[in-house]
Amino acid sequence: MNRQDIRRIAVFTSGGDAPGMNAALRAVVRTAAWNKLHVYGIERGFEGMIDGHFQRLERRDVANIIQRGGTMLRTARSMRFMSTEGRQAAYEHLKAYDIDACIAIGGNGTFTGAKIFSEEFNIPFIGIPGTIDNDLYGTDYTIGFDTAVNTAIDAVDKIRDTADSHNRLFFVEVMGRNSGYIALYTAIGSGASSVLIPEAETNLEDLKSVLRKNKARGKLFSVVIVAEGHPMGGATGIAEKIQHELASMEPKVTVIGHLQRGGSPTAADRLLASRLGHAAVEVLLAGQENVAVGIVNGQVTTYPFDDAITKEKVPQEELIRMASILAI
Amino acid sequence: MNRQDIRRIAVFTSGGDAPGMNAALRAVVRTAAWNKLHVYGIERGFEGMIDGHFQRLERRDVANIIQRGGTMLRTARSMRFMSTEGRQAAYEHLKAYDIDACIAIGGNGTFTGAKIFSEEFNIPFIGIPGTIDNDLYGTDYTIGFDTAVNTAIDAVDKIRDTADSHNRLFFVEVMGRNSGYIALYTAIGSGASSVLIPEAETNLEDLKSVLRKNKARGKLFSVVIVAEGHPMGGATGIAEKIQHELASMEPKVTVIGHLQRGGSPTAADRLLASRLGHAAVEVLLAGQENVAVGIVNGQVTTYPFDDAITKEKVPQEELIRMASILAI
Amino acid sequence: MNRQDIRRIAVFTSGGDAPGMNAALRAVVRTAAWNKLHVYGIERGFEGMIDGHFQRLERRDVANIIQRGGTMLRTARSMRFMSTEGRQAAYEHLKAYDIDACIAIGGNGTFTGAKIFSEEFNIPFIGIPGTIDNDLYGTDYTIGFDTAVNTAIDAVDKIRDTADSHNRLFFVEVMGRNSGYIALYTAIGSGASSVLIPEAETNLEDLKSVLRKNKARGKLFSVVIVAEGHPMGGATGIAEKIQHELASMEPKVTVIGHLQRGGSPTAADRLLASRLGHAAVEVLLAGQENVAVGIVNGQVTTYPFDDAITKEKVPQEELIRMASILAI
Amino acid sequence: MNRQDIRRIAVFTSGGDAPGMNAALRAVVRTAAWNKLHVYGIERGFEGMIDGHFQRLERRDVANIIQRGGTMLRTARSMRFMSTEGRQAAYEHLKAYDIDACIAIGGNGTFTGAKIFSEEFNIPFIGIPGTIDNDLYGTDYTIGFDTAVNTAIDAVDKIRDTADSHNRLFFVEVMGRNSGYIALYTAIGSGASSVLIPEAETNLEDLKSVLRKNKARGKLFSVVIVAEGHPMGGATGIAEKIQHELASMEPKVTVIGHLQRGGSPTAADRLLASRLGHAAVEVLLAGQENVAVGIVNGQVTTYPFDDAITKEKVPQEELIRMASILAI
Known part of the structure; x- marks a missing residue:
């Protein structure tokens, strides 16, 4: 035309x-x-x-x-x-x-x-x-994307305050139906202990081993970022699979949800x-x-x-x- | 002493x-x-x-x-x-x-x-x-309390962006195990359509009627704030009970969660x-x-x-x- | 009626x-x-x-x-x-x-x-x-008022990052033409070293002595909050009067200004x-x-x-x- | 090595x-x-x-x-x-x-x-x-840089609230001693009326003409972003040169200042x-x-x-x- x-x-x-x-x-x-x-x-x-x-x-x-x-x-x-x-x-x-x-x-x-x-x-x-x-x-x-990542990081910064105060393990689910971009950027930007995304293989034994090693090294709390679309069922699915073995870290799950879509x-x-x-x-x-x-x-x-x-x-x-x- | x-x-x-x-x-x-x-x-x-x-x-x-x-x-x-x-x-x-x-x-x-x-x-x-x-x-x-309410309102402001863009109904759960203070202040401060707290009786028929009336009046989206400790099971419990009848509003549930505990x-x-x-x-x-x-x-x-x-x-x-x- | x-x-x-x-x-x-x-x-x-x-x-x-x-x-x-x-x-x-x-x-x-x-x-x-x-x-x-104070405190929190990084003294002017409310609340909320308001007498000798004592005690930076309406000419006026004697603290003046009027x-x-x-x-x-x-x-x-x-x-x-x- | x-x-x-x-x-x-x-x-x-x-x-x-x-x-x-x-x-x-x-x-x-x-x-x-x-x-x-730009835009968003409420003209100075990056990005991101940076020639007649045309077109307020290092003397210098001719727009100057250096x-x-x-x-x-x-x-x-x-x-x-x- x-x-x-x-x-x-x-x-x-x-x-x-x-x-x-x-x-x-x-x-x-x-x-x-x-x-x-x-x-x-x-x-x-x-x-x-x-x-x-x-x-x-x-x-x-x-x-x-x-x-x-x-x-x-x-x-x-x-x-x-x-x-x-x-x-x-x-x-x-x-x-x-x-x-x-x-x-x-x-x-x-x-x-x-x-x-x-x-x-x-x-x-x-x-x-x-x-x-x-x-x-x-x-x-x-x-x-x-940049706004959603900043919103997610801001949420994780807040969650970290309480994770740190209570020496707890948190599984935090961020958006991303088929994609781990938000999760990966949020994890790096919030200094999370681990990140689980659809694009990379997840080995739960490795994850548990990392979390235990961190604790042994003196890290008092841990935050694991999980992409919504993770094939093991998001943060809830992952947590169910391993929380029993990490009970001493008092694992909690939080799903950041729709607020990631909004905001200036x-x-x-x-x-x-x-x-x-x-x-x-x-x-x-x-x-x-x-x-x-x-x-x-x-x-x-x-x-x-x-x-x-x-x-x-x-x-x-x-x-x-x-x-x-x-x-x- | x-x-x-x-x-x-x-x-x-x-x-x-x-x-x-x-x-x-x-x-x-x-x-x-x-x-x-x-x-x-x-x-x-x-x-x-x-x-x-x-x-x-x-x-x-x-x-x-x-x-x-x-x-x-x-x-x-x-x-x-x-x-x-x-x-x-x-x-x-x-x-x-x-x-x-x-x-x-x-x-x-x-x-x-x-x-x-x-x-x-x-x-x-x-x-x-x-x-x-x-x-x-x-x-x-x-x-x-003031920080938690501001955090919750900030989250609802963001959720409202997406609720508004999609003409949707949102049930948003805020913290408060036995108390509706956070929910009530969040609802007033975010201009929510309704608020459900343990301290006041909840009539689901009234709630549905309010939501329908709002829609008829031209309100394109609605946000209902629910206290975590609401006896009907928080936002998830309430939504389950009535979402079927309000399907045309595409109801969604979001639980703001632990980020309400943190932040400056x-x-x-x-x-x-x-x-x-x-x-x-x-x-x-x-x-x-x-x-x-x-x-x-x-x-x-x-x-x-x-x-x-x-x-x-x-x-x-x-x-x-x-x-x-x-x-x- | x-x-x-x-x-x-x-x-x-x-x-x-x-x-x-x-x-x-x-x-x-x-x-x-x-x-x-x-x-x-x-x-x-x-x-x-x-x-x-x-x-x-x-x-x-x-x-x-x-x-x-x-x-x-x-x-x-x-x-x-x-x-x-x-x-x-x-x-x-x-x-x-x-x-x-x-x-x-x-x-x-x-x-x-x-x-x-x-x-x-x-x-x-x-x-x-x-x-x-x-x-x-x-x-x-x-x-x-509450919004203006939160905005001012947020600004001072940011200024403190740079004051702290450079070991500097900052005079920060907040709004309040005849009134020290914003200045006083901002000072308490931001943990400022001193606050100068129209409602309380200002003794510059005392101020200098406090700042020097703080430094001697190991406080690496100081923030002084000044109400816009301070009779000595706001933050600029105060700083002019004493910055010469405190030159080793590299005093800076910042006027937060009209952004205190706005925001959600x-x-x-x-x-x-x-x-x-x-x-x-x-x-x-x-x-x-x-x-x-x-x-x-x-x-x-x-x-x-x-x-x-x-x-x-x-x-x-x-x-x-x-x-x-x-x-x- | x-x-x-x-x-x-x-x-x-x-x-x-x-x-x-x-x-x-x-x-x-x-x-x-x-x-x-x-x-x-x-x-x-x-x-x-x-x-x-x-x-x-x-x-x-x-x-x-x-x-x-x-x-x-x-x-x-x-x-x-x-x-x-x-x-x-x-x-x-x-x-x-x-x-x-x-x-x-x-x-x-x-x-x-x-x-x-x-x-x-x-x-x-x-x-x-x-x-x-x-x-x-x-x-x-x-x-x-990204943080400083976001901080500056956040400040301009707030200033815009008051500019809009009062139908005013604001000259806002952002940091950048020899460089207009912060000013340019802030101007685009905040939807400012004009931006004056060291890297581009500044014609004050054009600026006045743009501001007047905007007003004629129904724009009720204007924000002009000026880089700190602008050779005409930053926002204060620019404003001094033209505010007299734009007096009906009640021009104000605000210098965002050191808070741009801080923050998470x-x-x-x-x-x-x-x-x-x-x-x-x-x-x-x-x-x-x-x-x-x-x-x-x-x-x-x-x-x-x-x-x-x-x-x-x-x-x-x-x-x-x-x-x-x-x-x-």
Whole structure:
């Protein structure tokens, strides 16, 4: 599509919410306005596209939102968009509003929907990677990850106060359904004793041995970070398997939970979201379509939706090794 | 006991830890030093008293701790102190260190131990109320309560971001084993839709009706705060009972957990702990014994351990009523 | 005025903004709605009253603001309201909107305006004390004070990191134009070496002697808190007078500044603002007028505007004395 | 130097303190311990090296410091190290302690000292870039920068509350003596109206025009971020030059100041510091010397001290341009 043909675009957030989505919306709207485009915001992602919930967004409509968690357009997972009828209805609303292109902020599911839709209908999409899990290939970091890690570390810092006061062992579960990024970064950043993630093999005998050795060395308490998606059943599953043998350490389980999704975005997430929102409009106007934007090695880049969906991104081995050295 | 006879005192923290305990320790040590007393810190409460884990604390030893969560002396619950043998061993260590009086920072269990001990042995105790639950009679607020409420509200603020973004219903469990103080203050402070506490009757039909009415009125999401000690089984128990009927609101449960015990104490807790630590030494030197200190209506006060242990403190009715009016 | 006669009220914020003003607005609007009153919000205090900037506020209009700093109605100091013409214009707008009573959230200047106006015109006012300075007689605490103190302490905690790392002396100025409340509470809460406030005499020789003695005792750094309104010229003035003699401590001055006015209100300020907003409507409906509401000893109370304006409130002597004992 | 010859190393922090220095110390000590090295910590940088203030650091000595601001070894700028006598004294202490290599955490001045010393004496140095200013060539980010930016943004978020409530213009000065990194990132992250940094030309006419246009467009308040090292005299200098013409916006100046140096390090700074501390020991053992470590494009790298000292690092042009587009 030629950039001269794009005059009206739509933007929406979809899937799980992530801190920084508002900053990305702001950047899309303002960069579009700067380029004389008209912008429509669609509420609740593909759901609102199907139901025709569109609203005009001008520069001032995105004032004072850069610091807010959540997403002003709300978000949803849409079952209906998986059907041809759903997508047809969505298409008709886009046509009715004369939308020339869409910018979708979300994760894997969002990009999958965008890819299928843009193959069926002639409306180009640009994706912006927004998910706290950081499990999207094609960008070093996703919007919301840095905030979620800071929130988790802040929680572990607090838990450590009580673990330390009582000489206790804590199993702390952080988010990450299929990915250990949040867990690994939280573990390094909070100085945890161990971290258990789906991407690395877990040997419970080793874990017990580390915890016992730590105690023998004078470490008075231990915190073990477990990724939500750990195949042994998260922190609860792990704790059940070994707490009996470590009873003298009075093991406790705590699941940090949904608060990791919220909160004012960190500096890094505001910067990242601003850059990606800005870039999404720029690459669209440069003629690209059906790609997602990312930052790799500090530079804006684009990659096909397919890569984001199918290729795997895993934490650096080096970090896993380092975590175990520094924990001792 | 005459103030001239007191030259060496011991101080310890016991029971559950609470933010501000370090600030109280600092105030005890410095006020004692100002009055030319020698202070010993006992590690891990009654456990350390039984085992003889005493350390000399001087002014500089409590520098730079006012802002720290947890307790530098650590804390524990002691089964052994419930036996005559345990208390006898504790007494012998106190004698060996020539301790004339003890200052105990903790909650109900701590005060019970102090009361029994001081009846058996001729060593006066002064109690300082430190527990996040605020369920101690005799003081308007206990050390740690304000911090715990701020932590819980901060967590609910974050959860609200995601509840709002997804139009969801959240049941959030906050701490408080027998007491609804944290839950009630968190609910008012976070603008929650409802609050369920042990001190007020819970009618699930009313709750469902409120939630449905809110939705009909255009409230897009709801947060219900539940006290950990709610007799229907905390947030999980409540949610199980009614989530089926509210399925369209996609109810989620989150348990904020142990992070409520930690963190740097708030201004109010640092002030309260400083005042109570200071007062504990002053009332001891004024000849009082076997009482706890508190702040009631802004003034330092004392009350017998018995009152703290047996009398009930419940949240003001007015606040419960107001919470329901403001939630709508 | 009889409560049956009140059907429409106006609410506004005036003077300096304070965190928690939004929580108070929310409480006023929702308590009024519960009592079937219509509420109008006036923008920018007396300025908006003169210019006729009124907006209808319903329950949902104050949703999701309890956690926000600042004031959604904005605020201003109004020179025009000091003239008869200004007040006449304001009156005419109130009449045009059929307003039966006003609720004013602000400090001394706001209450003075309200008093003068309600004496001239037959429209009752209720005041809600909102100012970070806590210098209003009639209530133990004003809305915004607890947040401002927590913000200041958080800043001093950070400054202490660098003071400690460099063994330096810091003079830190906190807000408080005529009042040392913020300074005194910040000093106690941050464990500062000294505090200089307008309410207590300042002897620079004593200060220098304390700082030197601390150094001799092994204290590696010192933080001195100075109230903005200190008659010797705030932190800058004090530092200029004595830094030469303390050059070896590398004295630095830092003025915390306007950030103390902002930020999400603390739990205590949300509670206080909710209670006062709620109470303002209740006492109005109970027939009171031209009084301000407050919380004294945990109970709602009212007091004539005159008392708030003319009577002085000063920090407890006991706290000033304690601060100096604990600092050593 | 061959890695087999290195058995005892010294580590110190020097120059301005930065959040994350403790995390770097911890990583150095633990990685060294893992590699069976003995570690000595030197107090107050080159000053302590000259005075012989060394202490043995073992694994447990760096427990529970990863979350602390400042530096447990303290820091200083050393005039004496600029003289041959000073360096000779330092060398003799290093020899007395049998130190085979040094790891220096600091900025430009620290690296300059290390370079000169290691040219004069046969003791290899590895540098770790720690400075909030992020103005060191050879690494994408320096330790402390992310924390300082988050602290500055948090302050601006608060100032914005009051700017918004009063419809005011604020000039906010952030740190950065010769560098606009903190200012630029703070401006983008806080959605400021404008940013003035040493690296980009400042046209006051353009600034006034932007502020006036914003007002005309309905923007009710404006925040202008100014780097401390701006050649027109920081925020105070800029404000003086133009506030007269913008009097209707009631311009205010606020200098965020030293609090930007302190505080618990962010996740990113804890990660960065952990990686760099770990890498410093590893590259030393791999035989490198007189280089600093950095992270470029996510990978550990090394570069000669000379590059760090003489080469300039400036913010990406793209970010400056984007900041102005998003501000509108």
